[in-house]
Amino acid sequence: xxxxxxxxxxxxxxxxxxxxxxxAVVPMFSVNAAAKNVExxxxxSYMSSSYYKALCEVELTGDQVTDICNIAKTQVxxxxxxxxxxxxxxxxxxxxxxxxxxxxxxxxxxxxxxxxFPKLAGVGSAYSSTLPSVGADCFKFGTKPVExxxxxxxCTCSGSFGCIDHVGLIVDVDDQxxxxxxxxxSDAVRAI
Numbered sequence: 001x002x003x004x005x006x007x008x009x010x011x012x013x014x015x016x017x018x019x020x021x022x023x024a025v026v027p028m029f030s031v032n033a034a035a036k037n038v039e040x041x042x043x044x045s046y047m048s049s050s051y052y053k054a055l056c057e058v059e060l061t062g063d064q065v066t067d068i069c070n071i072a073k074t075q076v077x078x079x080x081x082x083x084x085x086x087x088x089x090x091x092x093x094x095x096x097x098x099x100x101x102x103x104x105x106x107x108x109x110x111x112x113x114x115x116x117f118p119k120l121a122g123v124g125s126a127y128s129s130t131l132p133s134v135g136a137d138c139f140k141f142g143t144k145p146v147e148x149x150x151x152x153x154x155c156t157c158s159g160s161f162g163c164i165d166h167v168g169l170i171v172d173v174d175d176q177x178x179x180x181x182x183x184x185x186s187d188a189v190r191a192i
Contacts, residue, residue: 034058034071034109038091046087051078060111065149067110068117069171072181072189075102079188088183092119100167102183103151146173152180168192 035056046052054074060067080086080098088105089095100120107117146152148171156166168182171191180192 034060034067034074038109040091043087043090046090049078051075051087055109064107064110064112064116065147068106068112068169069148069181071109072103072106072169072171073191075106075183075189076181076191077189080184084184084187086183097184099182099184102189103167103169106169146170146178148172152178 035052035058038055042052051074055071058067058070058074078087083095084098085095086098086101088098088101091105091108092098092101104117104119108114108119150170152168152170153164154166154168155164166182166184168180168185170178171181172179181189182192183189185192
């Protein structure tokens with residue numbers, strides 16, 4: 001009986017030590033890092049890039065606007081590998097023009113549900129959706145205050161006024177400027 005009692009006591013002590021160790025380690029793994037939302041097979045070149053490393057350092061706050069803007073900022077400088085081939089297109093499942101794919105990817109990684117921010121490739125689809133936006137007809141009349149998290153639609157082609165062929169994510173606003181992060185600007189993610 002003494003041996004059984006002593007063994008039982010040692011087991012309880014060992015379990016307590018293991019439990020304390022586990023509880024001390026769990027917070028290190030429970031950080032809600034944005035990179036954990038990359039739920040597709042990211043390429044090895046992307047995972048070894050400074051953009052992925054920066055993404056791993058973004059802690060999701062739960063504020064979708066803050067999170068999507070912070071994620072977009074980590075990608076500034078990312079450059080396509082040619083012919084519109086990007087990591088964002090890899091996530092989307094199709095390589096093509098990618099300004100809107102980039103914004104959709106940022107929303108996805110930020111944990112924004114597709115019911116709020118659908119997975120859209122085409123700028124026209126995004127423009128005609130219910131996404132919060134300024135641009136073209138809306139922006140020129142100043143009918144909506146511009147806020148971070150809004151989309152700025154624009155015409156970058158030489159077509160007639162009103163064509164919508166590009167979108168950027170507004171990440172900041174002050175009294176004089178609107179600051180955006182935009183994919184597929186000269187084949188890269190740029191802060192404008």
